[in-house]
Amino acid sequence: MANDSIKLAVLIDADNAQPSIAEPLLAEVAKYGTAHVKRAYGDWTSTHLKGWKEQLLKQSIQPIQQFGYTSGKNATDSAMIIDAMDLLYSGRFDGFCIVSSDSDFTRLAARIRESGLIVYGFGERKTPDPFVAACDKFVYTDILDPKPDEERPLKPRTAALLKQDTELVNLLRNAVDAASDDDGWAGLGGVGSIITKQRPNFDARSYGYNKLSELITATTLFDVERRSPGDGRPKVIYIRNKKTRKNEPSEQA
Known part of the structure:
Protein backbone atom coordinates (compact mmCIF):
# COMPACT_ATOMS: atom_id res chain seq x y z
CA MET A 1 0.00 0.00 0.00
CA ALA A 2 1.35 3.39 -0.99
CA ASN A 3 2.35 5.89 1.64
CA ASP A 4 1.37 9.33 0.35
CA SER A 5 3.81 10.97 2.77
CA ILE A 6 6.79 9.40 0.96
CA LYS A 7 8.19 12.00 -1.43
CA LEU A 8 9.76 10.66 -4.60
CA ALA A 9 11.75 12.19 -7.44
CA VAL A 10 11.16 10.50 -10.80
CA LEU A 11 14.02 10.95 -13.27
CA ILE A 12 13.55 9.48 -16.76
CA ASP A 13 16.31 8.88 -19.29
CA ALA A 14 14.12 9.54 -22.33
CA ASP A 15 16.94 8.51 -24.67
CA ASN A 16 16.73 5.08 -23.04
CA ALA A 17 13.01 4.59 -22.43
CA GLN A 18 9.89 4.30 -24.54
CA PRO A 19 7.13 6.95 -24.21
CA SER A 20 4.49 4.21 -24.03
CA ILE A 21 5.64 3.30 -20.52
CA ALA A 22 5.00 6.76 -19.06
CA GLU A 23 1.44 6.20 -17.84
CA PRO A 24 1.89 2.68 -16.39
CA LEU A 25 5.25 3.77 -14.96
CA LEU A 26 3.72 6.59 -12.93
CA ALA A 27 0.90 4.29 -11.84
CA GLU A 28 3.56 1.93 -10.49
CA VAL A 29 5.42 4.78 -8.80
CA ALA A 30 2.19 5.75 -7.04
CA LYS A 31 2.32 2.41 -5.20
CA TYR A 32 5.48 3.51 -3.42
CA GLY A 33 4.79 7.16 -2.72
CA THR A 34 4.02 10.53 -4.31
CA ALA A 35 6.04 11.81 -7.27
CA HIS A 36 6.86 15.40 -6.27
CA VAL A 37 9.30 15.75 -9.17
CA LYS A 38 8.83 14.23 -12.63
CA ARG A 39 11.54 14.99 -15.15
CA ALA A 40 12.51 13.47 -18.49
CA TYR A 41 15.96 14.12 -19.96
CA GLY A 42 16.96 14.14 -23.59
CA ASP A 43 17.71 16.19 -26.68
CA TRP A 44 14.18 17.32 -27.51
CA THR A 45 15.34 18.78 -30.84
CA SER A 46 15.97 15.21 -31.99
CA THR A 47 13.26 13.52 -34.05
CA HIS A 48 13.61 10.19 -32.25
CA LEU A 49 12.08 11.70 -29.09
CA LYS A 50 9.01 13.18 -30.77
CA GLY A 51 6.82 10.35 -29.42
CA TRP A 52 7.37 11.70 -25.91
CA LYS A 53 5.60 15.05 -26.42
CA GLU A 54 2.08 13.74 -25.83
CA GLN A 55 3.10 11.86 -22.70
CA LEU A 56 5.02 14.82 -21.28
CA LEU A 57 1.90 16.94 -21.49
CA LYS A 58 -0.54 14.24 -20.39
CA GLN A 59 1.49 13.10 -17.37
CA SER A 60 2.80 16.57 -16.43
CA ILE A 61 6.42 15.48 -16.85
CA GLN A 62 8.95 18.30 -17.12
CA PRO A 63 11.24 17.93 -20.15
CA ILE A 64 14.88 18.80 -19.50
CA GLN A 65 16.76 19.78 -22.64
CA GLN A 66 20.26 18.40 -23.03
CA PHE A 67 22.14 18.77 -26.29
CA GLY A 68 24.60 16.06 -27.32
CA TYR A 69 27.79 18.09 -27.26
CA THR A 70 30.04 15.36 -28.63
CA SER A 71 29.27 12.36 -30.81
CA GLY A 72 29.46 9.09 -28.89
CA LYS A 73 29.12 10.78 -25.46
CA ASN A 74 25.88 10.64 -23.50
CA ALA A 75 25.38 14.14 -22.15
CA THR A 76 21.86 13.21 -21.03
CA ASP A 77 23.21 10.80 -18.39
CA SER A 78 25.52 13.46 -16.99
CA ALA A 79 22.74 16.04 -16.73
CA MET A 80 20.45 13.55 -15.04
CA ILE A 81 23.12 12.55 -12.50
CA ILE A 82 23.93 16.19 -11.66
CA ASP A 83 20.24 16.98 -11.10
CA ALA A 84 19.81 13.85 -8.99
CA MET A 85 22.64 14.93 -6.69
CA ASP A 86 21.19 18.44 -6.40
CA LEU A 87 17.81 16.95 -5.42
CA LEU A 88 19.51 14.58 -2.98
CA TYR A 89 21.34 17.43 -1.22
CA SER A 90 18.11 19.42 -0.96
CA GLY A 91 16.95 16.94 1.68
CA ARG A 92 13.36 17.16 0.43
CA PHE A 93 12.94 13.60 -0.80
CA ASP A 94 12.59 10.12 0.68
CA GLY A 95 13.51 8.25 -2.46
CA PHE A 96 14.29 8.30 -6.17
CA CYS A 97 12.88 6.50 -9.20
CA ILE A 98 15.53 6.13 -11.91
CA VAL A 99 14.12 5.12 -15.27
CA SER A 100 16.81 3.75 -17.57
CA SER A 101 18.39 0.54 -18.79
CA ASP A 102 21.85 2.12 -18.72
CA SER A 103 24.57 0.86 -16.38
CA ASP A 104 25.92 4.43 -16.09
CA PHE A 105 23.44 5.00 -13.26
CA THR A 106 24.82 2.21 -11.08
CA ARG A 107 27.03 4.49 -8.98
CA LEU A 108 24.26 7.09 -8.70
CA ALA A 109 21.84 4.51 -7.27
CA ALA A 110 24.49 3.31 -4.81
CA ARG A 111 25.32 6.86 -3.73
CA ILE A 112 21.68 7.73 -3.07
CA ARG A 113 21.26 4.59 -0.97
CA GLU A 114 24.40 5.48 0.99
CA SER A 115 22.51 8.61 2.08
CA GLY A 116 19.72 6.46 3.48
CA LEU A 117 17.18 7.06 0.72
CA ILE A 118 15.38 4.33 -1.19
CA VAL A 119 15.99 3.80 -4.91
CA TYR A 120 13.49 2.26 -7.32
CA GLY A 121 14.89 1.35 -10.72
CA PHE A 122 12.88 0.85 -13.90
CA GLY A 123 14.29 -0.55 -17.12
CA GLU A 124 14.19 -3.20 -19.81
CA ARG A 125 15.31 -6.81 -19.38
CA LYS A 126 18.64 -5.89 -20.96
CA THR A 127 19.50 -3.72 -17.94
CA PRO A 128 22.95 -4.77 -16.63
CA ASP A 129 22.95 -6.68 -13.34
CA PRO A 130 25.12 -4.13 -11.48
CA PHE A 131 22.49 -1.39 -11.92
CA VAL A 132 19.69 -3.77 -10.90
CA ALA A 133 21.60 -4.81 -7.77
CA ALA A 134 22.35 -1.18 -6.86
CA CYS A 135 18.62 -0.45 -6.46
CA ASP A 136 16.42 -1.35 -3.49
CA LYS A 137 13.83 -2.60 -5.96
CA PHE A 138 14.00 -2.92 -9.74
CA VAL A 139 10.93 -3.23 -11.97
CA TYR A 140 11.17 -4.43 -15.56
CA THR A 141 9.11 -2.15 -17.76
CA ASP A 142 7.72 -4.96 -19.90
CA ILE A 143 5.47 -6.01 -17.01
CA LEU A 144 4.05 -2.49 -16.69
CA ASP A 145 1.44 -3.37 -19.30
CA PRO A 146 -1.83 -1.42 -19.27
CA LYS A 147 -3.62 -4.11 -21.30
CA PRO A 148 -6.35 -6.30 -19.76
CA ASP A 149 -5.17 -9.54 -18.13
CA GLU A 150 -6.32 -11.71 -21.03
Missing part, protein backbone atom coordinates in the same frame (compact mmCIF):
# COMPACT_ATOMS: atom_id res chain seq x y z
CA GLU A 151 -4.20 -9.71 -23.48
CA ARG A 152 -1.00 -9.63 -21.47
CA PRO A 153 2.00 -11.52 -22.90
CA LEU A 154 2.94 -13.02 -19.52
CA LYS A 155 0.47 -15.80 -18.75
CA PRO A 156 0.31 -17.38 -15.27
CA ARG A 157 2.69 -20.33 -14.98
CA THR A 158 1.22 -23.59 -13.82
CA ALA A 159 2.15 -25.21 -10.51
CA ALA A 160 4.18 -27.81 -12.38
CA LEU A 161 6.28 -25.15 -14.15
CA LEU A 162 6.74 -23.15 -10.97
CA LYS A 163 7.96 -26.22 -9.07
CA GLN A 164 10.51 -26.88 -11.81
CA ASP A 165 12.02 -23.44 -11.24
CA THR A 166 14.52 -24.41 -8.55
CA GLU A 167 15.80 -20.86 -8.09
CA LEU A 168 12.28 -19.55 -7.46
CA VAL A 169 11.34 -22.37 -5.09
CA ASN A 170 14.52 -21.94 -3.05
CA LEU A 171 14.05 -18.17 -2.92
CA LEU A 172 10.47 -18.49 -1.63
CA ARG A 173 11.24 -21.25 0.87
CA ASN A 174 14.30 -19.51 2.27
CA ALA A 175 12.38 -16.24 2.66
CA VAL A 176 9.51 -17.97 4.45
CA ASP A 177 11.94 -19.78 6.76
CA ALA A 178 13.81 -16.56 7.53
CA ALA A 179 10.63 -14.66 8.40
CA SER A 180 8.84 -17.47 10.23
CA ASP A 181 7.97 -17.82 13.90
CA ASP A 182 8.52 -20.95 16.03
CA ASP A 183 5.55 -22.64 14.36
CA GLY A 184 6.87 -22.00 10.87
CA TRP A 185 4.33 -19.28 9.98
CA ALA A 186 5.55 -16.08 8.32
CA GLY A 187 3.71 -12.87 7.51
CA LEU A 188 3.52 -12.08 3.81
CA GLY A 189 4.97 -8.60 4.33
CA GLY A 190 8.09 -9.97 5.99
CA VAL A 191 8.53 -12.58 3.27
CA GLY A 192 8.22 -9.98 0.52
CA SER A 193 10.73 -7.70 2.22
CA ILE A 194 13.34 -10.45 2.47
CA ILE A 195 12.83 -11.48 -1.16
CA THR A 196 13.28 -7.91 -2.40
CA LYS A 197 16.48 -7.47 -0.39
CA GLN A 198 17.90 -10.64 -1.92
CA ARG A 199 16.62 -10.02 -5.44
CA PRO A 200 15.69 -6.40 -6.21
CA ASN A 201 14.29 -7.40 -9.62
CA PHE A 202 11.93 -10.06 -8.24
CA ASP A 203 8.33 -9.47 -9.28
CA ALA A 204 5.39 -11.88 -9.16
CA ARG A 205 4.16 -10.37 -12.42
CA SER A 206 7.16 -11.88 -14.20
CA TYR A 207 5.52 -15.25 -13.54
CA GLY A 208 2.07 -14.08 -14.62
CA TYR A 209 0.66 -13.24 -11.18
CA ASN A 210 -0.35 -9.79 -9.96
CA LYS A 211 0.57 -10.40 -6.32
CA LEU A 212 3.17 -12.33 -4.35
CA SER A 213 0.41 -14.11 -2.42
CA GLU A 214 -1.09 -15.37 -5.69
CA LEU A 215 2.28 -16.67 -6.87
CA ILE A 216 2.99 -18.43 -3.57
CA THR A 217 -0.47 -20.03 -3.57
CA ALA A 218 -0.02 -21.16 -7.19
CA THR A 219 3.11 -23.15 -6.33
CA THR A 220 1.01 -25.38 -4.00
CA LEU A 221 4.15 -25.73 -1.85
CA PHE A 222 2.89 -23.60 1.02
CA ASP A 223 0.02 -23.42 3.47
CA VAL A 224 -1.66 -20.03 3.21
CA GLU A 225 -3.90 -18.53 5.89
CA ARG A 226 -5.74 -15.22 6.04
CA ARG A 227 -6.05 -14.10 9.64
CA SER A 228 -8.10 -11.25 11.04
CA PRO A 229 -6.20 -9.04 13.51
CA GLY A 230 -9.52 -7.66 14.75
CA ASP A 231 -10.61 -4.04 15.24
CA GLY A 232 -11.97 -4.01 11.70
CA ARG A 233 -8.51 -4.09 10.17
CA PRO A 234 -7.95 -6.05 6.93
CA LYS A 235 -6.90 -9.67 7.13
CA VAL A 236 -3.21 -10.51 7.17
CA ILE A 237 -1.78 -13.32 5.04
CA TYR A 238 0.48 -15.88 6.69
CA ILE A 239 2.50 -18.56 4.90
CA ARG A 240 4.10 -21.81 6.00
CA ASN A 241 6.24 -24.28 4.13
CA LYS A 242 4.30 -27.55 3.81
CA LYS A 243 7.49 -29.41 4.69
CA THR A 244 7.32 -27.78 8.12
CA ARG A 245 3.84 -29.16 8.67
CA LYS A 246 4.95 -32.67 7.72
CA ASN A 247 7.79 -32.48 10.22
CA GLU A 248 5.52 -31.52 13.13
CA PRO A 249 5.01 -34.18 15.79
CA SER A 250 1.57 -35.77 15.67
CA GLU A 251 -0.84 -34.82 18.44
CA GLN A 252 -1.42 -37.39 21.11
CA ALA A 253 -4.96 -38.58 21.67
Whole structure:
Protein backbone atom coordinates (compact mmCIF):
# COMPACT_ATOMS: atom_id res chain seq x y z
CA MET A 1 0.00 0.00 0.00
CA ALA A 2 1.35 3.39 -0.99
CA ASN A 3 2.35 5.89 1.64
CA ASP A 4 1.37 9.33 0.35
CA SER A 5 3.81 10.97 2.77
CA ILE A 6 6.79 9.40 0.96
CA LYS A 7 8.19 12.00 -1.43
CA LEU A 8 9.76 10.66 -4.60
CA ALA A 9 11.75 12.19 -7.44
CA VAL A 10 11.16 10.50 -10.80
CA LEU A 11 14.02 10.95 -13.27
CA ILE A 12 13.55 9.48 -16.76
CA ASP A 13 16.31 8.88 -19.29
CA ALA A 14 14.12 9.54 -22.33
CA ASP A 15 16.94 8.51 -24.67
CA ASN A 16 16.73 5.08 -23.04
CA ALA A 17 13.01 4.59 -22.43
CA GLN A 18 9.89 4.30 -24.54
CA PRO A 19 7.13 6.95 -24.21
CA SER A 20 4.49 4.21 -24.03
CA ILE A 21 5.64 3.30 -20.52
CA ALA A 22 5.00 6.76 -19.06
CA GLU A 23 1.44 6.20 -17.84
CA PRO A 24 1.89 2.68 -16.39
CA LEU A 25 5.25 3.77 -14.96
CA LEU A 26 3.72 6.59 -12.93
CA ALA A 27 0.90 4.29 -11.84
CA GLU A 28 3.56 1.93 -10.49
CA VAL A 29 5.42 4.78 -8.80
CA ALA A 30 2.19 5.75 -7.04
CA LYS A 31 2.32 2.41 -5.20
CA TYR A 32 5.48 3.51 -3.42
CA GLY A 33 4.79 7.16 -2.72
CA THR A 34 4.02 10.53 -4.31
CA ALA A 35 6.04 11.81 -7.27
CA HIS A 36 6.86 15.40 -6.27
CA VAL A 37 9.30 15.75 -9.17
CA LYS A 38 8.83 14.23 -12.63
CA ARG A 39 11.54 14.99 -15.15
CA ALA A 40 12.51 13.47 -18.49
CA TYR A 41 15.96 14.12 -19.96
CA GLY A 42 16.96 14.14 -23.59
CA ASP A 43 17.71 16.19 -26.68
CA TRP A 44 14.18 17.32 -27.51
CA THR A 45 15.34 18.78 -30.84
CA SER A 46 15.97 15.21 -31.99
CA THR A 47 13.26 13.52 -34.05
CA HIS A 48 13.61 10.19 -32.25
CA LEU A 49 12.08 11.70 -29.09
CA LYS A 50 9.01 13.18 -30.77
CA GLY A 51 6.82 10.35 -29.42
CA TRP A 52 7.37 11.70 -25.91
CA LYS A 53 5.60 15.05 -26.42
CA GLU A 54 2.08 13.74 -25.83
CA GLN A 55 3.10 11.86 -22.70
CA LEU A 56 5.02 14.82 -21.28
CA LEU A 57 1.90 16.94 -21.49
CA LYS A 58 -0.54 14.24 -20.39
CA GLN A 59 1.49 13.10 -17.37
CA SER A 60 2.80 16.57 -16.43
CA ILE A 61 6.42 15.48 -16.85
CA GLN A 62 8.95 18.30 -17.12
CA PRO A 63 11.24 17.93 -20.15
CA ILE A 64 14.88 18.80 -19.50
CA GLN A 65 16.76 19.78 -22.64
CA GLN A 66 20.26 18.40 -23.03
CA PHE A 67 22.14 18.77 -26.29
CA GLY A 68 24.60 16.06 -27.32
CA TYR A 69 27.79 18.09 -27.26
CA THR A 70 30.04 15.36 -28.63
CA SER A 71 29.27 12.36 -30.81
CA GLY A 72 29.46 9.09 -28.89
CA LYS A 73 29.12 10.78 -25.46
CA ASN A 74 25.88 10.64 -23.50
CA ALA A 75 25.38 14.14 -22.15
CA THR A 76 21.86 13.21 -21.03
CA ASP A 77 23.21 10.80 -18.39
CA SER A 78 25.52 13.46 -16.99
CA ALA A 79 22.74 16.04 -16.73
CA MET A 80 20.45 13.55 -15.04
CA ILE A 81 23.12 12.55 -12.50
CA ILE A 82 23.93 16.19 -11.66
CA ASP A 83 20.24 16.98 -11.10
CA ALA A 84 19.81 13.85 -8.99
CA MET A 85 22.64 14.93 -6.69
CA ASP A 86 21.19 18.44 -6.40
CA LEU A 87 17.81 16.95 -5.42
CA LEU A 88 19.51 14.58 -2.98
CA TYR A 89 21.34 17.43 -1.22
CA SER A 90 18.11 19.42 -0.96
CA GLY A 91 16.95 16.94 1.68
CA ARG A 92 13.36 17.16 0.43
CA PHE A 93 12.94 13.60 -0.80
CA ASP A 94 12.59 10.12 0.68
CA GLY A 95 13.51 8.25 -2.46
CA PHE A 96 14.29 8.30 -6.17
CA CYS A 97 12.88 6.50 -9.20
CA ILE A 98 15.53 6.13 -11.91
CA VAL A 99 14.12 5.12 -15.27
CA SER A 100 16.81 3.75 -17.57
CA SER A 101 18.39 0.54 -18.79
CA ASP A 102 21.85 2.12 -18.72
CA SER A 103 24.57 0.86 -16.38
CA ASP A 104 25.92 4.43 -16.09
CA PHE A 105 23.44 5.00 -13.26
CA THR A 106 24.82 2.21 -11.08
CA ARG A 107 27.03 4.49 -8.98
CA LEU A 108 24.26 7.09 -8.70
CA ALA A 109 21.84 4.51 -7.27
CA ALA A 110 24.49 3.31 -4.81
CA ARG A 111 25.32 6.86 -3.73
CA ILE A 112 21.68 7.73 -3.07
CA ARG A 113 21.26 4.59 -0.97
CA GLU A 114 24.40 5.48 0.99
CA SER A 115 22.51 8.61 2.08
CA GLY A 116 19.72 6.46 3.48
CA LEU A 117 17.18 7.06 0.72
CA ILE A 118 15.38 4.33 -1.19
CA VAL A 119 15.99 3.80 -4.91
CA TYR A 120 13.49 2.26 -7.32
CA GLY A 121 14.89 1.35 -10.72
CA PHE A 122 12.88 0.85 -13.90
CA GLY A 123 14.29 -0.55 -17.12
CA GLU A 124 14.19 -3.20 -19.81
CA ARG A 125 15.31 -6.81 -19.38
CA LYS A 126 18.64 -5.89 -20.96
CA THR A 127 19.50 -3.72 -17.94
CA PRO A 128 22.95 -4.77 -16.63
CA ASP A 129 22.95 -6.68 -13.34
CA PRO A 130 25.12 -4.13 -11.48
CA PHE A 131 22.49 -1.39 -11.92
CA VAL A 132 19.69 -3.77 -10.90
CA ALA A 133 21.60 -4.81 -7.77
CA ALA A 134 22.35 -1.18 -6.86
CA CYS A 135 18.62 -0.45 -6.46
CA ASP A 136 16.42 -1.35 -3.49
CA LYS A 137 13.83 -2.60 -5.96
CA PHE A 138 14.00 -2.92 -9.74
CA VAL A 139 10.93 -3.23 -11.97
CA TYR A 140 11.17 -4.43 -15.56
CA THR A 141 9.11 -2.15 -17.76
CA ASP A 142 7.72 -4.96 -19.90
CA ILE A 143 5.47 -6.01 -17.01
CA LEU A 144 4.05 -2.49 -16.69
CA ASP A 145 1.44 -3.37 -19.30
CA PRO A 146 -1.83 -1.42 -19.27
CA LYS A 147 -3.62 -4.11 -21.30
CA PRO A 148 -6.35 -6.30 -19.76
CA ASP A 149 -5.17 -9.54 -18.13
CA GLU A 150 -6.32 -11.71 -21.03
CA GLU A 151 -4.20 -9.71 -23.48
CA ARG A 152 -1.00 -9.63 -21.47
CA PRO A 153 2.00 -11.52 -22.90
CA LEU A 154 2.94 -13.02 -19.52
CA LYS A 155 0.47 -15.80 -18.75
CA PRO A 156 0.31 -17.38 -15.27
CA ARG A 157 2.69 -20.33 -14.98
CA THR A 158 1.22 -23.59 -13.82
CA ALA A 159 2.15 -25.21 -10.51
CA ALA A 160 4.18 -27.81 -12.38
CA LEU A 161 6.28 -25.15 -14.15
CA LEU A 162 6.74 -23.15 -10.97
CA LYS A 163 7.96 -26.22 -9.07
CA GLN A 164 10.51 -26.88 -11.81
CA ASP A 165 12.02 -23.44 -11.24
CA THR A 166 14.52 -24.41 -8.55
CA GLU A 167 15.80 -20.86 -8.09
CA LEU A 168 12.28 -19.55 -7.46
CA VAL A 169 11.34 -22.37 -5.09
CA ASN A 170 14.52 -21.94 -3.05
CA LEU A 171 14.05 -18.17 -2.92
CA LEU A 172 10.47 -18.49 -1.63
CA ARG A 173 11.24 -21.25 0.87
CA ASN A 174 14.30 -19.51 2.27
CA ALA A 175 12.38 -16.24 2.66
CA VAL A 176 9.51 -17.97 4.45
CA ASP A 177 11.94 -19.78 6.76
CA ALA A 178 13.81 -16.56 7.53
CA ALA A 179 10.63 -14.66 8.40
CA SER A 180 8.84 -17.47 10.23
CA ASP A 181 7.97 -17.82 13.90
CA ASP A 182 8.52 -20.95 16.03
CA ASP A 183 5.55 -22.64 14.36
CA GLY A 184 6.87 -22.00 10.87
CA TRP A 185 4.33 -19.28 9.98
CA ALA A 186 5.55 -16.08 8.32
CA GLY A 187 3.71 -12.87 7.51
CA LEU A 188 3.52 -12.08 3.81
CA GLY A 189 4.97 -8.60 4.33
CA GLY A 190 8.09 -9.97 5.99
CA VAL A 191 8.53 -12.58 3.27
CA GLY A 192 8.22 -9.98 0.52
CA SER A 193 10.73 -7.70 2.22
CA ILE A 194 13.34 -10.45 2.47
CA ILE A 195 12.83 -11.48 -1.16
CA THR A 196 13.28 -7.91 -2.40
CA LYS A 197 16.48 -7.47 -0.39
CA GLN A 198 17.90 -10.64 -1.92
CA ARG A 199 16.62 -10.02 -5.44
CA PRO A 200 15.69 -6.40 -6.21
CA ASN A 201 14.29 -7.40 -9.62
CA PHE A 202 11.93 -10.06 -8.24
CA ASP A 203 8.33 -9.47 -9.28
CA ALA A 204 5.39 -11.88 -9.16
CA ARG A 205 4.16 -10.37 -12.42
CA SER A 206 7.16 -11.88 -14.20
CA TYR A 207 5.52 -15.25 -13.54
CA GLY A 208 2.07 -14.08 -14.62
CA TYR A 209 0.66 -13.24 -11.18
CA ASN A 210 -0.35 -9.79 -9.96
CA LYS A 211 0.57 -10.40 -6.32
CA LEU A 212 3.17 -12.33 -4.35
CA SER A 213 0.41 -14.11 -2.42
CA GLU A 214 -1.09 -15.37 -5.69
CA LEU A 215 2.28 -16.67 -6.87
CA ILE A 216 2.99 -18.43 -3.57
CA THR A 217 -0.47 -20.03 -3.57
CA ALA A 218 -0.02 -21.16 -7.19
CA THR A 219 3.11 -23.15 -6.33
CA THR A 220 1.01 -25.38 -4.00
CA LEU A 221 4.15 -25.73 -1.85
CA PHE A 222 2.89 -23.60 1.02
CA ASP A 223 0.02 -23.42 3.47
CA VAL A 224 -1.66 -20.03 3.21
CA GLU A 225 -3.90 -18.53 5.89
CA ARG A 226 -5.74 -15.22 6.04
CA ARG A 227 -6.05 -14.10 9.64
CA SER A 228 -8.10 -11.25 11.04
CA PRO A 229 -6.20 -9.04 13.51
CA GLY A 230 -9.52 -7.66 14.75
CA ASP A 231 -10.61 -4.04 15.24
CA GLY A 232 -11.97 -4.01 11.70
CA ARG A 233 -8.51 -4.09 10.17
CA PRO A 234 -7.95 -6.05 6.93
CA LYS A 235 -6.90 -9.67 7.13
CA VAL A 236 -3.21 -10.51 7.17
CA ILE A 237 -1.78 -13.32 5.04
CA TYR A 238 0.48 -15.88 6.69
CA ILE A 239 2.50 -18.56 4.90
CA ARG A 240 4.10 -21.81 6.00
CA ASN A 241 6.24 -24.28 4.13
CA LYS A 242 4.30 -27.55 3.81
CA LYS A 243 7.49 -29.41 4.69
CA THR A 244 7.32 -27.78 8.12
CA ARG A 245 3.84 -29.16 8.67
CA LYS A 246 4.95 -32.67 7.72
CA ASN A 247 7.79 -32.48 10.22
CA GLU A 248 5.52 -31.52 13.13
CA PRO A 249 5.01 -34.18 15.79
CA SER A 250 1.57 -35.77 15.67
CA GLU A 251 -0.84 -34.82 18.44
CA GLN A 252 -1.42 -37.39 21.11
CA ALA A 253 -4.96 -38.58 21.67
